[in-house]
Amino acid sequence: MEIESKDASRRATAVGLLQPDLKPWQRLDWPSAMQTRIFKNWGQYYAQRLLTGQALKQYDEALALCELQQEENIAMGNLHSTALAVRLGRQHYTTLSLRSKCKRTAAYMEDGWLDAAQACAEMRELGDTNVNLVLDKCDAIYDCGRSEEYMRCLAVEGNKFQGRKIQNRFRLRSLCAHAALSESVGESLNTFLLRNWPVVAQVAQQRLRDAETTTESQTMWEQLKNKTLCDVESVQEKESLSLSPLEQARRRNTEYIYNYTYMRNSAADITLLRQLRSDKNFLNPLQPAQTPQMYQYTTEQYTNIRKFMKIMHARRPLYYCMQEKCLSKRLCEQNREHRLHHIAYQTRRDCHRILRETHRLRAEGNVDRLTNYIDRVMTESIELKTLRILPWKFEFLNEVYNILGMAHIDKCAVPGNLDYTNNANNDKLYLLRSERQKSLTVSAGFGMPNVYEEMQTTENQQNILARKAERLNDRLRHSHYAIERAYLLFEIARCHFKESRFHKCVVMASKSVQEARSCHSLVWRFNSTFLICQVHATFNRFERLKEQLAQAIRLATMLRNKKLIAYLMLCNTANNNELMSHQRHQMLFSMRALQRRRTRRQSSESPGNELPQELIDSAAMNANW
Incomplete structure (x- = not known):
């Protein structure tokens, strides 16, 4: 290997290329035996500093040089070949033993056991005895998790050595293995199996099913067919595991x-x-x-x-x-009950604190802050409580969501000094967001609004709403209470409404109405219905808005909220005025269109076919009024 590197260095110098990156000591013409010891020492140096990757490379270099020396020794066949072969063999299996320890340190247990077994075999071929190598081989078997084979190897190899100290080393390892085996398959295993037997049986059946369906002789399309998967798609879809918050x-x-x-x-x-x-x-x-x-x-x-x-x-x-x-089962159960009682008591105090905070936020009138607070509390605390800790969980959820629903209803009030007969005030009447008029020119003046900053702010808000909708959908997938599902669907519809996805908003609000009807919640039925009214008011759908307002008025009557009824009647009156004005304009337009069509005919008959001019003028006056 050193010769090849030097030849490559000469060729690189001759051609004018870069020389290989060699260590300073690698540029010297060391003998192969010296290079083997140097690489082995470097491997030990890196292994002591936990640089296992570098250590394994150095050990591989040392073994390659040692094997090269053995081949050269066999090819030369000199008089001193036997002694040199013994020395090279010892150096080879000691390096193998060091590499085995390094691999076991790097969690390559099987490879470490193979190197240790090869080192012991080479040692026995040379007639040497080294108890450390034998013990390393046994420890490598134990690291692989084969306890029975480890104990058998200790018994077989221990009989080959004499001496009290050596026998004590084998006996100590045998006692440790026996203790670990008794801990794994002792009385604790019986208790574990009795407690988790259904899960163990399910896992065993799944393993058998996988072993039957997956065979090496089958082709890919046959394996996919047995698993009821499609073999046409080049990229298989990965099914995401959906877990409930409690399971997570x-x-x-x-x-x-x-x-x-x-x-x-x-x-x-x-x-x-x-x-x-x-x-x-x-x-x-x-x-x-x-x-x-x-x-x-x-x-x-x-x-x-x-x-x-x-x-x-x-x-x-x-x-x-x-x-x-838990050495004492009675004491362990007693401590567990005390712990559960403590958690239940603290949970009760937290629930009362949450109720006081929700009432305070409702009194302030900040619905968005109240919504964020309830969302955070339910996600982080209440959803993770079982019925053992919180027996009145349904009652608490019902109370909190009703407070939030009433806070949404409190918003439905007529703003002061509002002329509802003016069409420009419809946004304020139906509690819609007022769209700001943004300038498309980039202003360079100091203190002037920046369009790019507003675009970045809008993008951040859209990302926040998208993450919130995804989180609400995940909660909806694992919700068990109808009133909670109605609230979640309503919040998802609100997210779509804020992002101007009005069709999805109407769909999710309609689902929320159905869920609220199943749990007999008039509050959330009204909130979802009014959200649909806001969508129709945005598009000036007067007929559909009239139907939804009638439904909202019936719900408000059932709630016996006089202020809410007055507000909805005002909205209904404004919508009826808009609807009548729209119908008048529509009638006038149709009449004028009919007059133009009849005029184009230029009929030579009697002019009685034309509409009276007085009727057209009166219709125009009514439309203007």
Whole structure:
């Protein structure tokens, strides 16, 4: 290898190319035996500093040089070939043993066991005995998770050595393996199986089903056909796993317990490392030179940690650790009940605090702030409570959502000093957003509005609404209460209304009306109906607006809210005036069109076919009035 690098260096110098990147000590004409020892020492140096990648490269270089020396020794056939072969063989299996330890440190357990087994085989071929290599081979088997084979190997290899100290080393490892095996398949396993037998049976059936459907002899289209998948698409769709908020919280809690049981205070570091793999701030896509390397490094480190944790779990299962903590079952159940009572008491206090805050925000009249507060509280706290902790969960949800619905109804009031007969005030009458008139010219003056900043602000608001709609859809997918579904559908419709997607707004509001009807909630039926009225008022659909206003008036009558009834009657009156004016204009337009068509005929008959001019003038006067 050194000769080839020097030849490449000479050729590069002759041609005028760049020379290979070599270390200073690699440019010297060292003997192959010296280079082998140097590479091995560098490998030990990197391994001590936990640079396993560099250490494995150095060990590979040392083994390649050692194998090259062995081939040259066999080809030369000199008198000292036997002694040199023995020396090279010893150097080879010691390097293999070091590489095995390095691979096991890097969580390559199977490769480490292969190197350790090869090192022991080469040692026996040379007639040497080294108990450390034999023990390393046994430990590599144990790292692979094969406890029975590990105990058998200890018994077989231990009989080949004499001496009390050596026998104690084998016996100590055998006792540790026996203890780990008893912890895995002891009494704790019976309790775990009795408690989780349905889940265990389901997982076993799924594994058998996967083994039957997936075979190596089948082609790709046959495998996809057995799985009822399409074999035409080049890119298969990945089904996203949709979990309820309560199930997500359970899995997070279980993962934290698993990490803390085996890593203790480093559990937070594992969670951070898992999040860094998909963090755009850490893995910046605008830095292509560093991002792939950082992604590969974080992925490898997280994979290695998970492998080591699986090894620790195989030796000391989680169910055994849980049972070990609860030596007294009665005391453990008593502590659990005390803990649950404490959580239930604190939850009750939090619920009363939430109710006081919702009443205060409703009194202030800030509906958007109240909506955001309820959304945050329900997502972070209430949805994660079970009926054991919060037995009156439905009553609490009903109370909170009714307060929010009444806050929306409180907005429906006539603004002061408003001329509802003027069509320009329809936006204020129907509580619509007033569209600002934006200038399309970019002003360069100091203190003048900037169009680009307004565009960026609008884009940010649209992104916020899109994320909110996605979050509400996810909550809707796992909601169990009709009044909560009515609220979620209403909020999704409001998001569509703010983004000017009026057709989707009407669809979601109609679904909200149906959900509110199923739970007999007049409040949310009215809110959804009035939202549909706002959509029709935006497009000046007078006929449809009249129908929805009639429905809203009936609901307001059932709610016995006099102010709301007066407001809706005012809206209905303004809409009727607009509708009558529209009909008058329509009639006048049709009459004038008919007059023009009859005039074009230029009939020579009696002029009695023409409409009287007095009728046309009176219709025009009525339209202007």
